[in-house]
């Protein structure tokens with residue numbers, strides 16, 4: 001049974017996972033998020049420095065946690081894009097060196113496909129075709145997944161800010177710190193999501209695209225106009241509702257339009273409790289099976305890369321060439337570079 | 338010592354295999370934007386000449402993005418094969434007796450180091466303005482890609498570190514940690530205060 005090591009460095013998490021035949025053996029993450037907090041967002045140079053420091057120790061930790069050695073591995077998989085160019089480069093270079101030193105096949109994989117593939121570790125094979133909604137600080141994409149080992153088709157994406165970015169910006173506006181997703185989610189639980197009618201950009205638009213920059217501006221204007229204390233919990237709850245309303249409505253509509261019965265949600269924003277609840281409600285009403293990995297597998301991690309590598313090996317997909325580039329704008333149609 | 342030697346501190350993407358003072362194989366491509374694509378191919382090529390027992394890597398100074406490719410490759414390769422990985426100052430790969438090495442640090446600054454008559458580094462590496470470097474290194478033979486670029490010298494060879502010289506530097510100096518010689522801090526700026534709100 002093949003044993004695959006997965007390396008992920010597309011943003012601020014150095015992730016290393018070990019998967020054997022759809023079973024997760026280890027998932028180690030070294031995050032530089034605290035180093036970015038004082039800048040209010042991910043600083044690419046700071047992320048790249050942290051990846052370099054964390055790379056080999058995180059691989060060693062993952063192997064130890066899995067109870068295997070490098071000599072046991074059958075393949076190396078690494079995120080080759082999309083993501084921050086300098087950050088991707090560290091993981092790709094490390095993966096190549098491991099593959100060379102150990103004489104193993106190397107898969108340079110698409111980060112978004114890895115977000116889809118990780119669900120196999122929890123819920124078994126994904127019935128394809130399916131729709132995937134991937135939402136994080138770096139991406140907001142609605143995809144048609146025909147075969148995650150071969151290609152995915154983009155249906156819609158954000159026209160401006162990623163969903164997670166909108167959470168970060170609103171959190172910053174309210175002085176709640178970085179990253180914004182978890183703190184807005186927690187604060188929103190104390191508020192009324194119907195308190196303020198923030199706009200649902202693109203909701204009525206027939207495309208599957210979304211847009212969050214107008215919403216962020218609307219929140220800023222609303223906050224500025226207040227004379228007294230700001231009802232932060234109500235602002236968080238109402239803002240969050242506007243985001244997840246649009247995302248879930250579009251995702252469910254895509255399932256209906258395309259005629260598929262499974263919706264998968266991934267990415268860091270998939271950890272949002274209201275997104276999960278509303279998606280469940282709407283999928284139940286529409287007769288769609290909703291699949292959301294546990295929060296630890298939704299955020300960026302190495303397990304998702306290993307999970308995809310495992311499936312690629314299983315499907316007999318050809319390995320990548322040794323000169324594979326880190327491609328910061330790798331298209332979703334391409335699963336392996 | 339049979340050393341796999343890597344350096345990505347300049348536009349030259351270099352891999353070599355060095356035994357004692359002898360160069361067994363070398364793979365150098367000058368393309369400053371493709372370190373990540375080219376280095377592994379170079380390693381694969383030079384490994385055909387032998388099996389290393391040590392990894393030597395130039396840790397700069399130089400542009401950070403490229404530098405990290407070499408360092409993480411060395412660290413991962415060494416870890417995978419269970420080999421010691423020795424960091425060396427990349428400027429030492431250009432050094433000779435009574436020379437100063439000057440390389441381009443962009444933004445009208447240079448990286449530089451000074452070597453005595455035995456070829457030992459006695460000052461540097463530093464990053465400074467061109468004029469500060471000029472004062473510190475005057476009267477010496479000047480090499481490196483910053484030499485011609487900033488009018489220190491008309492000599493344009495050697496421009497890039499040699500893997501043989503880097504292997505020798507690994508024997509001459511205590512190993513450096515596997516972290517780029519950044520010499521500069523990241524450019525990120527902390528944001529100003531945000532609007533104060535109360536719950």
Ligand SMILES: [Zn+2]
Pocket residue numbers: 111115136138267268299300
């Ligand atoms: Zn992601």
